[in-house]
Amino acid sequence: MKALVLAGGSGTRLRPITHTSAKQLVPVANKPVLFYGLEAIAEAGITDVGIIVGRTAPEIRAAVADGSALGLTVTYLPQEAPLGLAHAVLTAQDFLGDDDFVMYLGDNLILDGIAPLVDKFRTDRPDADILLTRVANPQAFGVAELDETGRVVGLAEKPTSPKSDLALVGVYLFTPAIHAAVRAITPSARGELEITDAIRWLIDHGFTVRPTTITGYWKDAGNVADMLEVNRWVLEQTKPAVHGTVHADCELTGPVRIEPGAEVRGSRIMGPAVIGAGTRIHRSRIGPFTSIADHVTVEDSDIEYSIVLAGSSITGVRHIEASLIGRNVKITPTAPRPTAAHRLILGDHSEVQIPS
Missing domain, CATH: 3.90.550.10 (Spore Coat Polysaccharide Biosynthesis Protein SpsA; Chain A)
Known part of the structure; x- marks a missing residue:
């Protein structure tokens, strides 16, 4: 057959x-x-x-x-x-x-x-x-x-x-x-x-x-x-395993898998979740049902119920939810402006939700 x-x-x-x-x-x-x-x-x-x-x-x-x-x-x-x-x-x-x-x-x-x-x-x-x-x-x-x-x-x-x-x-x-x-x-x-x-x-x-x-x-x-x-x-079938480095100032709850070469510092990860090889999670909260791929950086941010593909970085973003983030994407906050204007660079067929 x-x-x-x-x-x-x-x-x-x-x-x-x-x-x-x-x-x-x-x-x-x-x-x-x-x-x-x-x-x-x-x-x-x-x-x-x-x-x-x-x-x-x-x-x-x-x-x-x-x-x-x-x-x-x-x-x-x-x-x-x-x-x-x-x-x-x-x-x-x-x-x-x-x-x-x-x-x-x-x-x-x-x-x-x-x-x-x-x-x-x-x-x-x-x-x-x-x-x-x-x-x-x-x-x-x-x-x-x-x-x-x-x-x-x-x-x-x-x-x-x-x-x-x-x-x-x-x-x-x-x-x-x-x-x-x-x-x-x-x-x-x-x-x-x-x-x-x-x-x-x-x-x-x-x-x-x-x-x-x-x-x-x-x-x-x-x-x-x-x-x-x-x-x-x-992710609900995930078996907890820590193959990377998780510092003492971190909290892991529920089934969390940390792949080799990953580093988690000053962060809270709530499973089920998986953190890819070579990824850095610093001073952040990773909520449940989140997959973060290899060589991603998440700093001073909060993300849950999402998928982040390889090579991306998320820095200083208050909260991300129900998102699919592609490869080598860079997400940062905008500088405060009196007009509170949004600066966007979007590809074809993109969909973005922003506060009005």
């Missing part, structure tokens, strides 16, 4: 971070979200992995390399443009051959992994197994409709009037039957080859499509709010 991991999207919902970084490499608890999926695939006993890549291919390649560090053998599959999930299957056809495979969206996270699901698929071997979960906003997802016997009778991609609250999770299991389906369908109104259309083709042509509803934690970490929520969930 093989795996097909999709890491070619442009990440428009995570701009401006994704103007300069692949969305699948934005870290959750200081580990790229893509790696959680790759680790889940390895834990399921699958080692042969194809990764669909687009314009961020060099960055994905640099992070994952040949996959050996994760116990995988990785083949990179360039996709001409993000033309839909079914188009990704078409792109990977030569790699997949006649093997069964799991398709895993690279910005999704299933906290409990997929090993039991893969084992059941290997045993029963339906033509397709689609993972579902109940959501409050099904119009934002692919949605499945089941009949009273639990059989899939309808699928729709981001419907305006959903017929159920069962969203398609970004993990699918297929036999080679899916290849005929993706070749048979045509682009949707939004110009993409939809995997929901391909699965519907399987149903219409008498193939077995099994729905599996999962109840554990799943999230499509496609926007800032979801990314912060995923970070919170993963």
Whole structure:
């Protein structure tokens, strides 16, 4: 069995971070979200992995390399443009051959992994197994409709009037039957080859499509709010560990992980939280559910429920909350001015909240 991991999207919902970084490499608890999926695939006993890549291919390649560090053998599959999930299957056809495979969206996270699901698929071997979960906003997802016997009778991609609250999770299991389906369908109104259309083709042509509803934690970490929520969930699993230097004038409460080379002085850190390697925390308060990456400086500041990427510095800032701060960002207070004017340098698609 093989795996097909999709890491070619442009990440428009995570701009401006994704103007300069692949969305699948934005870290959750200081580990790229893509790696959680790759680790889940390895834990399921699958080692042969194809990764669909687009314009961020060099960055994905640099992070994952040949996959050996994760116990995988990785083949990179360039996709001409993000033309839909079914188009990704078409792109990977030569790699997949006649093997069964799991398709895993690279910005999704299933906290409990997929090993039991893969084992059941290997045993029963339906033509397709689609993972579902109940959501409050099904119009934002692919949605499945089941009949009273639990059989899939309808699928729709981001419907305006959903017929159920069962969203398609970004993990699918297929036999080679899916290849005929993706070749048979045509682009949707939004110009993409939809995997929901391909699965519907399987149903219409008498193939077995099994729905599996999962109840554990799943999230499509496609926007800032979801990314912060995923970070919170993963941090809740943090085991406390201090590998760096924490001076006597500090207070650590709850599960806090301090990576090697980090220094914490005159500060309070309330877990769950993780402080990256080589990071300096001086005279600051780090609130719960905060991930601070490697080689960051936080001085005389207060931050909570946030993600700070590598190389950034925060100095003299009273309070930061629910924020995603990119790489090599510098945050400082402005000098007091009689007019209390704000001086801003913002990239495209930025969103800033300031006191009026």
